[in-house]
Amino acid sequence: MDTGDPETFPGGVCRNNRGAPASCALAAIAAFRLHRAVANSALHLDLDGAWSRDAVGGAEYLDARAWGPRLRFSAPRAEMEKFYDEVQPRLAPFTLYGSGEFHHLSALWLRQFREPLVLVSFDNHPDWDVRPPHWGCGGWVNRALELPHVRSATVWGCGNFEFNWPHRWFANHRALGNGTLAVRVWRERMSARVRERWPVISRDGWRVQFAEFAAKLCGKNVYVTIDTDCLRLGDAVTNWEQGLFTAEDIADALKILRTGGAEIVGGDVCGAWSQPEYARWKQKFAASFDRPKLPPIDPAKAREINARSLAILWPALTGA
Template sequence: MRLCVLDLDGSVAAQPPLLARVGAGIAHGVDLRDLAPRLRLAASRSAIRTVLERLERVMAGGHGPEVIFYGSGDFHHLTAAFLQRRTRPITVIHLDNHPDWVTFPATFNCGAWVNRALENAHVAKVITIGPCSDDLAWPQLKGANLAAIASGRLEVYPWRHPPSRLVPALPRPKGLPVLGRRLYWQPVGGDAWAGFVDDFSRRIPTREVWITIDKDVLAPDEAVTNWDQGEMRLAQAMALVRAVAERHAVVGVDVCGDYSPPQLGDPWRRALAFLDRSCRPPVSRPHSALNADANAQLLRLFDDVLA
């Protein structure tokens, strides 16, 4: 396992479990604070290239699965960049409270990165698990990539969600699995979770897998994030990772969702924040220790299943 800690916002670089490994030389630390204003919520392609260049300097020539911790979910679009470094067919397992599937703007941004990932021919499928958010309501009006669902390259399994209403006046992609004017989901929360995990392997069409975890998929008592949160328990997320690792080659994992105060210095990013998420008040309750504990548990899991 090749562990890398990207310091974008100060939220993970000082966490004891990660700091100790960087200090001992068994993990790589990469300072990206200078790029953070150009990466938060949305990223220019030049900023993405710079991230990949710095990552390649420390990861090139190594062997084994990559594990990357990198801070707030405001940077989740870096997952699409990490996937550019892969060359063989791969399935992306995406744990998140949001589908991150909007088709506009067609940039690297945290609400649309799934589409950037699907632009890579070697990404066979993205499987999104855990949303409870209202992003699934009226998906056509919110720019959801329903065409990817119709084609089978994107699967979405909410933790819980009623059927989504469709707008009759708007076109539907051919092959979209609908009944009348509603798109029915397969919720996986509650009693359905154990069976979903047991049967999950058959949904993965490739040998190689990349797992991306945004901790906003977790219940609020297990993580503090910059976004509204779901209801998955950390133990449930870890059970899925273990099940995938038992049957497939996990070549990479990235973890985001640590809270950091958003600093949005330009009108473009302020507009994205207004349109793409609820305006949350500043987080006042303790978050560093809670998030560090969740990351420590994930790190022990990766030590176990990716060795």
């Protein structure tokens, strides 16, 4: 029977029976213990009614819907800081919040951490745009990388137009060049020319590539953000075009991270569809221009589908 107990291999390298270095096995145990300690440290921050109030058990509920129209899609720096000052005392390592049009708030959630960490994002979009506005859902990864303790970010499951010419001009090429930002795009969604330029994953082989990636994170702190537009149609209803992951895929990826020895110190889930409301006309115009045209949405059906996937994603993320 495979107990996973350490044993010594030739050359004095200590490995467990599964072939993983014992240091990583010990790191996995430490990660599990830390994970259990923070499993109940969760916040449901309601900006737009995207999730039902009781969407996740054990999480504190904070009604911030008055802020929703002011922050959706983009927000002035002063508004972001005012919002942060108000919610900062209530922040928790794990956060459930609204539509993917609020994904830039993840860069605020990351401020609560002090130790170095790696950001792992599951998203159909790279969110790397260097153009204004400074705070917007399409460029929030750049804000995260400005934090001194965020050492790198990797976005898994991208499949939208931003990898095509001329849109790729607006990527954060400095971060891509120095290795602090990396992306993994779906082979099935990209042209042959795009596949030559960017690292690709496929439905058949992404787990092998992710396991290789996770092995390099052994003993490191990891923050995981999940925008549910990374999920295929049928597993999520969102305000944006969607990717190819299933909810079970993401749960598997989180398991791979933990068994590989990464310490998931925090994370968030956003992306559920909600009716857009905006406080400023420029904000509304930019969002309407950027957002793809989608078929009519049945709100009740959308909530049902999203709740079903959240029931898989949330325990996998928090260990609850």
